[in-house]
């Protein structure tokens with residue numbers, strides 16, 4: 271292997287992006303379980319939901335201020351590039367991307383939007399008996415029941431999107447032998463020709479953005 275095709279393991283996902291991802295997985299999973307369980311678990315359901323809303327806020331800011339590969343500008347590519355990538359996948363000739371690939375990038379945005387819709391509609395949801403979101407009393411009964419329906423329907427759409435996300439991960443991990451899951455755990459990925467590999471965002475910046483998200487969580491919890 272000569273210098274032009276050298277592969278090195280370099281930091282791609284900063285600690286904040288990784289914590290965001292696995293906290294989101296935990297919060298969505300717990301919100302699902304507690305939502306189905308109902309009863310006194312609904313208090314915990316709402317807390318998990320506030321965590322999801324706060325994580326989404328973190329990721330939206332991090333999409334503009336985060337490390338190079340975590341920015342929306344890195345992975346939201348135009349329809350031409352995305353369709354071309356899809357064709358390459360179908361013909362088995364898809365190139366490897368250091369960050370999110372064009373299809374994966376749009377899936378990331380879709381997942382974030384679906385998580386946002388799930389959390390925000392939850393704030394206005396009601397089971398008409400014991401539990402209602404902290405903002406339910408601010409809207410009419412009709413609006414609350416509409417948003418509760420959206421909360422239920424959107425959850426099925428979210429589950430479908432997560433299923434597709436996992437299929438995508440399995441495709442890259444097993445068929446293309448790309449260590450994506452390891453990358454989301456330790457942050458490093460194999461990078462080819464990495465002469466100008468960009469540095470991660472400063473830790474202090476991530477801490478400030480995380481503090482904004484924690485402030486939203488505290489605000490929602492205190493409503």
Ligand code: HEM
Pocket residue numbers: 287290291294295298299329340369370371374378381382385432435436439450451452453454
């Ligand atoms: C509730 C379930 C899940 C949701 C909502 C979710 C959402 C996301 C999001 C939003 C990202 C983008 C990360 C970022 O740039 O901030 C992502 C990436 C990723 N997720 Fe998940 N995820 C879920 C479950 C999982 C699970 C169970 C696994 C693996 C076992 C997984 C593996 C990955 C990997 C490997 C990436 C990085 C993909 C790449 O390198 O381009 N996800 N996920």
Ligand code: HEM
Pocket residue numbers: 297298301302305306315316318319320322323385388389390391392393394395396397398401402403404418421422425
């Ligand atoms: C963002 C993550 C969330 C997820 C994944 C989620 C998921 C769910 C699920 C699966 C159900 C059960 C629906 C059914 O029985 O058909 C449910 C119900 C409910 N959720 Fe959430 N939820 C989330 C956030 C929230 C938030 C933030 C609140 C309020 C603060 C909330 C309030 C409610 C209420 C009041 C119900 C009962 C609605 C009914 O009985 O029809 N949820 N949620």
